[in-house]
Amino acid sequence: MRALIVDRSAPGGLRVGEVPEPVPAANQALVRVTATSFNYGEVSHGIETAAEGTVLGWDAAGVVVQAAADRSGPAVGTPVVTLDEGGGWAEVRAVRTDWIGVAPERAEPGALSTIPVAAGTALRALHRTGPLLGRRILVTGATGGVGRYAVQLARLGGAHVIASTGDPARHGEALRALGAHEVVAGPAQAGGGLDGVLDMVGGAQLVEAFDQLGEGGTLVAVGHSAGEGENFPFGALFSGPGRDDRSIVTFMLLFCDGLDRDLTWLARQVADGVLSPEITWRGGWDDASEAVGALLGRRLHGKAVLDLT
Ligand SMILES: NC(=O)c1ccc[n+]([C@@H]2O[C@H](COP(=O)([O-])OP(=O)(O)OC[C@H]3O[C@@H](n4cnc5c(N)ncnc54)[C@H](OP(=O)(O)O)[C@@H]3O)[C@@H](O)[C@H]2O)c1
Structure with a gap:
């Protein structure tokens, strides 16, 4: 089968090649993949550190072509959205059934493929901040894949949503359209009294955001895109x-239980137009390096979708 293979001598560190189809374990279904989406973590850390020849890929949407032998999960022919630690950038993936969400027949695969890491993380990280109705929630890195879903979900949950981006002049209108009540140029402008923060950036922004928390507030340290340490001044x-x-709580999506239920719910919201997948780049097998370069260069804001048909 065709797959995107780690090859650090190729542009973007990936090339299209042939690999054997995966052999599923008893608790895994085989899924024919039609679309995948790129996430910052896998195109930065993943491509940099994986062994040459590895097939990466956390997100994939497609159709079940072989149900799990242990009879868990969906039947052959079911449209699904899937998450795993790798293997999504290929024509066929073997995936454990508790990381499979069932999608409505009408759902568009490219839109579905944006869900697992980005929307799954946003949903679970928001759960860690506690109730949302009437609460003040700050989302940093709000223009990114996770951030755009976080803004929408926090708004859907009834929060007062403050979105932070390095470039409010460029992204303010889009973030307001997604549901942000306020768009700020950094956590220091959030106005204090925050009940929750989803921090995708880390470093100095995490320190600033923590300073904006009100009594009982929780900062969920989701991402560390800034690549710098968190230095708290005396008294902070x-x-x-x-x-x-x-x-402050740490967070890792892959350590969360019950993701099949979340993926199914999120797929329905996207299919019904309640949540926008925010696809800002789309390409095919031969275009991967363009998306990798744009994501790493902070030029791609939103989700990059690759059609693997
Ligand atoms: N813990 C987990 O389980 C988990 C799950 C998913 C993602 N993550 C992490 O969460 C972060 C967000 O993921 P994502 O997929 O949404 O990434 P993304 O699409 O690259 O979005 C990150 C956003 O942060 C801002 N940003 C990027 N680099 C920055 C820098 N050096 N300094 C300040 N701001 C920067 C950018 O917004 P502006 O340019 O508008 O400022 C960008 O849109 C990543 O670090 C990712 O690895 C963690």
Whole structure:
């Protein structure tokens, strides 16, 4: 079968090649992949560190062509959206059934492929901030794949949503259209009293965002795109009136249970137009290097979808 293979001598570190079809374990279904989407983590850390010849790919949408031998998961012919630690950038993937969401027949595969890492992370990270209705929530890195879903989901949950981007003049209108009540140029402008923060950037932005938390507020450290350390000035972790009981929690999507249910729910929201997949780049097998370069260069804001047909 065709696959995108790690080859660091090729543009973007990937080339199209032939690999054997995967052999599924008892709890895995085989899925014919029709679309995948790229995530920052796999195109940065993944391509840089994987062994040459590896087939990466966390997100993939397609159709079940062989049900799991242990009879878990969907039947042959079911349209699905899938998540795994690799193998999604190929014509066929073997995937454990608790990482498969069932999609409505009407759903568009490219839109579905944006869901697993980006929307799954946004949903689960928002759960970590607690109730959303009437709460003040800041999303940093709001223009990215996770950020755009986080803005939409926080708004859907009834939060007052503050979106942070390095370039509000360029992205403000789009972020407001997704549901942001305010668009700011950094966490320091969030106005304080935050109940929750989804931080996709890390470094100085995490430190600034923590300072904006109100009493009982939770910062979920999702991403570290800034690639720098978090240096808290003396006093930053003091308690005080309106600043007691603040916390920072770490997060890893792949350690979450019950993702099949979330993927199924998210697929329905995207198919029904409740959530926008925010596809800002789309290409085919031979175009991968363009998307990799744009994501790494912070020029691609939103989701990059690759049609693998
Ligand atoms: N823990 C987990 O399970 C998990 C799951 C998914 C993603 N992540 C991580 O979460 C982060 C976001 O993922 P994503 O897929 O949404 O990435 P993305 O599409 O690249 O979006 C990240 C956004 O952050 C901003 N940004 C990028 N580089 C930056 C820098 N050096 N300094 C400040 N801002 C920067 C950009 O917004 P502006 O240019 O508009 O400022 C960009 O749109 C990544 O670090 C990813 O690895 C973690």
